[in-house]
Amino acid sequence: MASELDTLPVITTRRDEAQGFLQGLVSKSLGWARKYSLFQYPFVTACCGMEYMTVAAARYDLDRFGAALPRFSPRQADLLIVVGTVNCKQAPILRRVYEQIADPKWVIAFGVCASSGGFYDNYATVQGIDRIVPVDVYIPGCPPRPEQVLDGIMLLQRKIQGQEHKLIDRKPLPVVGHEPTSR
Amino acid sequence: MSKVVIDALVERFPDAVYDAYVGVGGDDCAFVKKERIVDVCRFLKSDPKMLFDMAPYITAVDYLGQEPRFELVYNLLSLKTNRRIRLRVKVPEQDALVPSVTGLWRGANWFERYCFDMYGIRFSEHPDMRRLLMYDEFVGHPLRKDYPLKGRQPLVEERDVRDIVRGPGPATRD
Numbered sequence: 001m002a003s004e005l006d007t008l009p010v011i012t013t014r015r016d017e018a019q020g021f022l023q024g025l026v027s028k029s030l031g032w033a034r035k036y037s038l039f040q041y042p043f044v045t046a047c048c049g050m051e052y053m054t055v056a057a058a059r060y061d062l063d064r065f066g067a068a069l070p071r072f073s074p075r076q077a078d079l080l081i082v083v084g085t086v087n088c089k090q091a092p093i094l095r096r097v098y099e100q101i102a103d104p105k106w107v108i109a110f111g112v113c114a115s116s117g118g119f120y121d122n123y124a125t126v127q128g129i130d131r132i133v134p135v136d137v138y139i140p141g142c143p144p145r146p147e148q149v150l151d152g153i154m155l156l157q158r159k160i161q162g163q164e165h166k167l168i169d170r171k172p173l174p175v176v177g178h179e180p181t182s183r
Numbered sequence: 184m185s186k187v188v189i190d191a192l193v194e195r196f197p198d199a200v201y202d203a204y205v206g207v208g209g210d211d212c213a214f215v216k217k218e219r220i221v222d223v224c225r226f227l228k229s230d231p232k233m234l235f236d237m238a239p240y241i242t243a244v245d246y247l248g249q250e251p252r253f254e255l256v257y258n259l260l261s262l263k264t265n266r267r268i269r270l271r272v273k274v275p276e277q278d279a280l281v282p283s284v285t286g287l288w289r290g291a292n293w294f295e296r297y298c299f300d301m302y303g304i305r306f307s308e309h310p311d312m313r314r315l316l317m318y319d320e321f322v323g324h325p326l327r328k329d330y331p332l333k334g335r336q337p338l339v340e341e342r343d344v345r346d347i348v349r350g351p352g353p354a355t356r357d
Contacts, residue, residue, distance in 0.1 A: 089318045091339050123325040123334055124317070131341040 023166070030165035034078075034104065035157040036066035041077035043097060046084025048111040051143040060146040065153050074100040079156075080133070085113040087124045091132050098133040106136045106160065108152060111143050118142060188233065188268050189213055196223055212269040220257070220272050221282045227259060227268065228287050235259040235268065238284070241294035243274075243302040247328035251275035253304055257284070274304055283309040301326035 042052055055062055062068050071077040074097045086094055098107065109129055112118040115138040117127035129135060136159060139152040189203045189211045199219035206212040215223050227235040237260045244254045253274040260267050274281060283306040285292045295306045296315035303324040306312060314321065318338060323330055 088335065088337050091337060095339050121333065123330065123336075126337065126341075127335075131337075132339060134342075 026167055027163075027165045028161075030167070031161045031163060034165065035160040038065070038067035038079040038106075038153075038156075039069055039071050039077045040067055040079040040081050041072070041074050041097065041101065042070050042081050042083055043094060044083040045086060045090065046111075046113060048083045048113070048143045051146065051149070052081070052083045052110060055146045055149045060150065062150075062153065065150070065157065067153055074098075075102065077101055078105050080105065080107045081110050082107065082114040082129050082133075083110040085118065085120055086126045086129055086132070088126055089124070091126050094129065095132050104163075104165070106156060107133055108156060109135045109138045110149065110152075112140055113142070115140060186211065188227075188266055191230075191232065192223065192227075195226060199223060206269060210267045210269050212271065215270045215272050217272050217274060217281055220255075220270070221284055221287070223270065224257070224259075224284045224287050233261065234263040235261045235266075237262055238288040238291050238294070241284075241291055241298065243298045243304055243326075245302060245326065245328045253279060253302060255281060255298065255304065279304045281306050283307060285309055300324065303327065 042049075042056075044052060054060060056068070056070065067079065074080070078101060080098055080101060082094065098105070107129075109115040113120060113125075114129050115135075117125050121127070126132060137152045137156045139148055141148050144152075186205070192200045192213060193203055196215075196219060199216045200213050200223065201216075203211070203213040224235075227233045239258050239260050241255065241257050244256065246252055246254060251273045253276065255272040255274055257270040257272070258267065259270065272281065281304060283291070283295055285295060285306075286308070292309070292311065293315055295309055296311070296313060298304045299306065299312060300314040300317055301324055313319070317325065320338065321336055323334070325334075
């Protein structure tokens with residue numbers, strides 16, 4: 001089984017060090033840029049949506065955090081905010097929306113229903129959206145206070161700043177659709 | 184409430200309507216035999232003295248352990264005479280097929296689909312006997328008393344997430 005040590009050289013050369021230093025700078029500046037331009041896609045399904053509107057409106061003003069503009073197409077967004085209860089019938093839609101968002105992307109579970117299912121412990125409700133999509137920040141509350149949401153946004157910004165960002169990501173592209181059948 | 188409606192019903196359908204009583208809130212209530220429910224409803228809707236022109240809701244009850252197990256409850260309202268009546272129809276589990284009243288009130292369509300979805304009571308001659316709230320892949324009827332309390336049937340494959348209380352486990356555990 002190949003470990004990471006097999007591919008990494010034991011002795012780093014000056015070139016590697018220089019590259020690492022530059023990449024660190026690039027990563028930091030990209031993280032700084034990305035954390036202050038969060039284009040969000042609000043996936044609003046339930047009563048938490050009212051609280052989301054409060055947060056997004058002038059009094060609490062998400063624009064201070066650079067997260068002011070909701071994009072109602074997932075292709076233009078990079079922050080998925082799941083606001084409200086997600087039931088099993090709707091789970092495929094949420095999954096699809098998440099997959100349509102271009103990388104890099106982050107997810108916030110807004111409110112206790114999105115985080116854990118809340119008190120809807122029944123046959124119809126998904127017990128937390130982390131069973132369907134990976135979640136970065138959970139905001140508790142039924143519904144959460146706007147201050148909690150702002151705190152969650154700031155947590156996410158801190159997380160984004162700490163992540164590694166690359167100018168060109170050489171990850172293999174995911175296969176879209178079904179693989180062609182062999183003839 | 185006056186017992187005009189109940190008296191007329193019992194007089195008109197002595198073999199189909201039984202155990203009439205005045206229920207909570209003063210509404211007239213009566214049990215109706217399953218096979219005659221459409222006849223009774225047609226009489227209630229079209230008779231010039233009755234004119235029950237609206238079915239505000241139709242629902243079902245699961246009396247698990249009793250025989251017959253299910254019960255359909257038809258709530259009818261007459262906007263002309265401002266009267267309400269509640270018809271109760273006993274439905275056995277083995278023969279859960281009831282004549283549809285969608286031909287009388289178009290609004291009954293979704294109520295009957297709801298009863299099929301949640302309780303598994305089918306309606307004959309219904310134009311569109313599909314589930315109303317749950318998805319077609321759902322197995323079972325969730326408002327039956329013997330449906331498991333935490334029986335979940337996700338449409339998409341769930342990720343294996345760590346349960347804070349019980350530790351990691353398969354996503355289909357509950």
